[in-house]
Amino acid sequence: MFVDIHTHSAPDADSPAIQNLTFTEAGKVFASAQKGLFSVGFHPWFANEFSEKFMLQLEKWASDDRLALIGECGLDKNSKVSLQEQIDVFQQQIRLSEKIQKPLIIHCVGCFNELFDLKKTIKPQQRWIIHGFRGKPQLAAQALKIGCFLSFGEHFNPESVRLTPIDKLLIETDKSSLPIEELYNQIAILKEIETSKLTAGELIYKSFNSK
Ligand SMILES: [Zn+2]
Structure with a gap:
């Protein structure tokens, strides 16, 4: 499950994503029956x-x-x-x-x-999720030490990805047009694991969708 923890575009009907809304957009969405997480x-x-x-x-x-x-x-x-x-x-x-x-x-x-x-x-x-994390490993280590989650998008520092434990590692497209699957693949290769092991986003996503 390729959960996109942070995107500004409306996801396809079945793709699991948390869409960021402006206040104007939120007014419309929450007044409607539109499905999704935001x-x-x-x-x-x-x-x-x-x-x-x-x-x-x-x-x-x-x-x-x-x-x-x-x-x-x-x-x-x-x-x-x-x-x-x-x-x-x-x-x-x-x-x-x-x-x-x-x-x-x-x-x-x-x-x-x-x-x-x-x-x-x-x-x-x-949880505090730092989105679009591009910092160097020292900064990643500091953030992780105090319990932050790190969400990586198109531009990330490979060493920071390597040192982030998979239970604290999230993935996002943000404003990028790269498919989320592509980002999962890049990160899985760096971490030398299967994409199916990158489940931190899925856990968060399911905790909301089970309500
Ligand atoms: Zn954003």
């Missing part, structure tokens, strides 16, 4: 668009079984929004994730120290 959140690039009203809206959607992950949310040094503001908005989503018991799908660029500090301080119960 993620919604405040991206750090748009953290300045955060409002109480949207947060309440997100919390309402969160009670829907189709909302699997909160995010993508996180921290980005290239965002025009100040880091402090990004941290505030991220913390609200961390609180929501803990309250509703759904994992976070995290976008982090250049702010890993801040991210790791938050995780060490808050000690969340919910």
